[in-house]
Amino acid sequence: MATMTVEDLLSSRFPMRILAGWPGTTRHVGWVHISTTSDIADWIEPDDLVVTGGGNLPRGRKEQGALVRRLARRGAAGLALGGRDVPDDISGLIEAADEVGLALIEIDRAVPWGGLGRTVAIANQAGADSRLSEQLRVFDTLRSRLNGDLGLAEALARHSRLTGYDFYLVNTRHRPALPGLPLLPTETTVAGIVNRSSVEDGYALPITVGRKTIATLIALENRERPSGLATVQHVATLLALELSEVEREREILRRSGARLFGQLRAGSLPVNIAVKSLMEHGLNVGRGLIVLTVRVANSEDEMVERFLTDDPAAHLSATFDGAGVFLISADSRHVVDEIAETLSGPIGLSAFFYKADDIGLAVRQAKWMLDRNPSIRRAKVLSFESVAAHASWLPPQQEALLDLVRRVLGPLIRYDQTNSAELARTLRTYLQTNLSTRESAEVLGVHEHTISYRLRRCAAILDRDVRSTETIAEAWLAFNAIDVIEAETDIMASAFMRTDGS
Numbered sequence: 240m241a242t243m244t245v246e247d248l249l250s251s252r253f254p255m256r257i258l259a260g261w262p263g264t265t266r267h268v269g270w271v272h273i274s275t276t277s278d279i280a281d282w283i284e285p286d287d288l289v290v291t292g293g294g295n296l297p298r299g300r301k302e303q304g305a306l307v308r309r310l311a312r313r314g315a316a317g318l319a320l321g322g323r324d325v326p327d328d329i330s331g332l333i334e335a336a337d338e339v340g341l342a343l344i345e346i347d348r349a350v351p352w353g354g355l356g357r358t359v360a361i362a363n364q365a366g367a368d369s370r371l372s373e374q375l376r377v378f379d380t381l382r383s384r385l386n387g388d389l390g391l392a393e394a395l396a397r398h399s400r401l402t403g404y405d406f407y408l409v410n411t412r413h414r415p416a417l418p419g420l421p422l423l424p425t426e427t428t429v430a431g432i433v434n435r436s437s438v439e440d441g442y443a444l445p446i447t448v449g450r451k452t453i454a455t456l457i458a459l460e461n462r463e464r465p466s467g468l469a470t471v472q473h474v475a476t477l478l479a480l481e482l483s484e485v486e487r488e489r490e491i492l493r494r495s496g497a498r499l500f501g502q503l504r505a506g507s508l509p510v511n512i513a514v515k516s517l518m519e520h521g522l523n524v525g526r527g528l529i530v531l532t533v534r535v536a537n538s539e540d541e542m543v544e545r546f547l548t549d550d551p552a553a554h555l556s557a558t559f560d561g562a563g564v565f566l567i568s569a570d571s572r573h574v575v576d577e578i579a580e581t582l583s584g585p586i587g588l589s590a591f592f593y594k595a596d597d598i599g600l601a602v603r604q605a606k607w608m609l610d611r612n613p614s615i616r617r618a619k620v621l622s623f624e625s626v627a628a629h630a631s632w633l634p635p636q637q638e639a640l641l642d643l644v645r646r647v648l649g650p651l652i653r654y655d656q657t658n659s660a661e662l663a664r665t666l667r668t669y670l671q672t673n674l675s676t677r678e679s680a681e682v683l684g685v686h687e688h689t690i691s692y693r694l695r696r697c698a699a700i701l702d703r704d705v706r707s708t709e710t711i712a713e714a715w716l717a718f719n720a721i722d723v724i725e726a727e728t729d730i731m732a733s734a735f736m737r738t739d740g741s
Contacts, residue, residue, distance in 0.1 A: 243268050243359055245288070245317050245342045251358060254347040255319070258329075260336035268316040271356040279306060285314030288359070290352055292322025296332075303331025304338075311339040321346030391481060392419045398474050403465025404441060404458035408478055410549035416446075416454040417485065423457065442468060444475045448486045453545070454478075489548065496520055497557040500566060503598040504559065513595035521553030527569030530589040530601040531578075532562045532609045539563065539582050546578050547571075562587075562606055566598065579619035585609060588622040607719075640720040647717040650700050665693040666705060667718050674706065 246264040249255060257264065269286030276282070277295045289310060297303050310318060318332070318341065336343035346355075395406045407423045410416040441459040445452045456478055458471045499516050502508050508516065517524055533539045540556070540563025547554045552571040557564055567574075569591050579586050587609030589601035608621040644652075651663045665683065669690065672678035676694070680687040698705050705714070 245344070248288070248355070248359070249344070253350045253355060253358070255321075255350065256345050257342060258320075258336070258345050259333040259343040260317070260339070260341045262340035263317055263336070263342035266316045266342065268359050271352065271359050273352050273356075280309040280313055280315075283310070283313055283315055286316050287314075288316040288319060288355075290319045290321060290346070290355065293320055293325030294322065296320075296326055296329075298326050298328075300328070300331035300334075303329065304335035307332055307335035307341055307343070308339055311341045315341065317342035317344055319344040319346050321348060321350060321352065323348065390419065391417060392421070395420065395474075399461065402458075402470045402474070403460060403462040404471060405461045406474060407457040407459070408446070408454055409457060410454050411452075411545055412549040414549065416482065416549075424459075442471050444471060446475060446479050446482055448479065448483045451545075453486065454482060493544070493556060496555040500555040500557040500564070500598075501559075503555075503566075503595065504557075504602050506596055506599055508595075510595055513598075517595065520555055522555070522566065522568055524593060524595050527591045527593055528566060528598075528601070529569050529572060529591055530564060530566055530598070530605040531575055532564050532587040532602075532605040533582060534584050534609070535561060535563050537583060539584055542581060543578055546574070546581065550574055559602060560606065562609060564602055564605065566601075575620055582619075586620045588620055590623045643720050644717050647713045648701075648721075651697060654700050662693055662697050662700070665690060666697050666714060669694060669705075670711060670715055670718070674711075 244264065245266050245268055248268055249257060249264065267286050268288045270284065270288070272283050272287040272289050274282070274289050274291045275295055279289060279291065279295060283289060297306060307318065318336070320329070320343070332343055335341075395408070399405050405421075408416045408420050409423060413423070415422060441457065444456045444458075446454040446456055456471070456475045458474070499520070503513055503517075514524055517528075522528060531543075533543055535558060540558065543563060543565060544556055547556075547565065547567065550571075552567055552574055554568075554571075555566040575586060575588060587605040587607070589604040589608075592598075592601050604623040608623050648663060651666065654660060655663050661683075665679065668679045668682050669676070672682065676687050676690045679690045683690070694705055701710070703710050705711075
């Protein structure tokens with residue numbers, strides 16, 4: 240990699256001056272290409288400084304501009320004119336050089352072109368030796384880190400001194416990926432540089448563990464002539480090893496938390512053990528907890544897990560009944576709306592609760608909200624308290640919910656189970672469509688007369704007027720009670736196969 244720039248060459252012992260294209264003086268010069276043929280641009284490589292005596296330059300203004308633009312596209316370091324055959328009118332070269340930012344240089348006729356080439360080669364070799372030395376020192380720092388002689392923050396600071404870059408390791412939330420690491424400068428716009436390999440005055444490299452990008456290494460220049468991309472990539476590799484171990488430890492903790500979550504949901508732990516175990520995971524039930532659920536489709540549960548890990552927010556996570564379920568502190572409620580913006584599907588949210596033995600109920604509440612009638616899916620966050628306020632009228636105990644369903648809908652559900660009918664579904668759809676037989680028929684894909692017939696059968700089996708306010712209110716609550724306990728399919732099935740007298 241070339242380390243010498245056009246500006247360095249202009250400052251050397253050789254008499255030369257810039258004619259146009261000042262922005263191009265920061266380009267690196269890897270080789271001095273002496274050109275004598277008319278097809279100048281066909282033979283160059285990136286970072287070549289093209290030197291010509293002028294005899295092969297086009298005379299026309301338009302052709303001169305085309306040559307400069309082509310040299311710029313090929314990645315030339317610049318165009319140097321150093322002979323008696325340079326055209327009198329080079330306005331086309333000057334205009335195009337300013338336009339594309341390619342350095343146009345005039346070299347004194349006494350300058351030996353071979354001397355220019357040797358100067359560039361020697362400077363670049365010295366730069367290569369310096370970079371190799373810096374990379375070896377980077378690996379020395381790694382050895383000290385592995386031996387436990389250096390903390391991670393101190394190791395990054397040493398890398399910074401060695402390479403000429405300030406290093407910032409940020410996670411998906413644009414925060415330090417590990418404790419003790421520095422924050423990005425406030426003037427740095429993270430959103431504009433993450434996921435880009437090169438940024439102004441530095442680099443941004445993704446750090447992957449397995450197949451997942453879990454962090455970004457941002458390297459911002461802090462001196463002239465920093466070590467370059469290769470050294471930054473070495474540092475990124477070292478950090479990937481560091482993060483791989485951290486991710487392994489987090490996965491062990493996550494699995495332990497999932498087992499605990501399952502026990503808490505089932506209510507199989509004594510209250511004092513449950514409270515202590517939650518505290519060990521950073522969750523204080525006395526200050527309030529909340530459960531959120533998402534669908535596992537499109538890896539949305541993995542996205543929530545990464546968000547909560549990187550925020551960071553104390554949590555437990557598990558997969559129950561095909562949904563990703565997360566237990567978080569009530570203090571972290573504000574992150575739920577932020578999470579929702581990153582997902583394509585909705586989030587089901589439980590009510591706040593303050594007792595460990597309410598976790599099972601909270602899971603059912605959150606999952607109920609996630610699986611509710613699709614007509615409310617316009618909302619991104621489906622909160623048990625705000626979206627389903629009517630559910631607060633339901634009894635919290637599962638057995639009480641079952642008693643409500645048996646009393647109001649039991650005969651109808653048993654009839655459907657025995658006769659493979661859909662009367663309960665028809666009644667529920669009728670209530671959901673605001674007592675419209677026409678809309679119910681459209682939803683269920685049957686004729687409107689069929690809906691009317693089924694409603695008459697419902698009235699006969701329940702022995703009550705399905706259009707009365709009392710029946711509508713009780714049936715609506717009973718159907719919502721079914722939603723709350725619908726995960727317990729074995730209980731539901733046995734509950735409604737009992738006889739009327741049970």
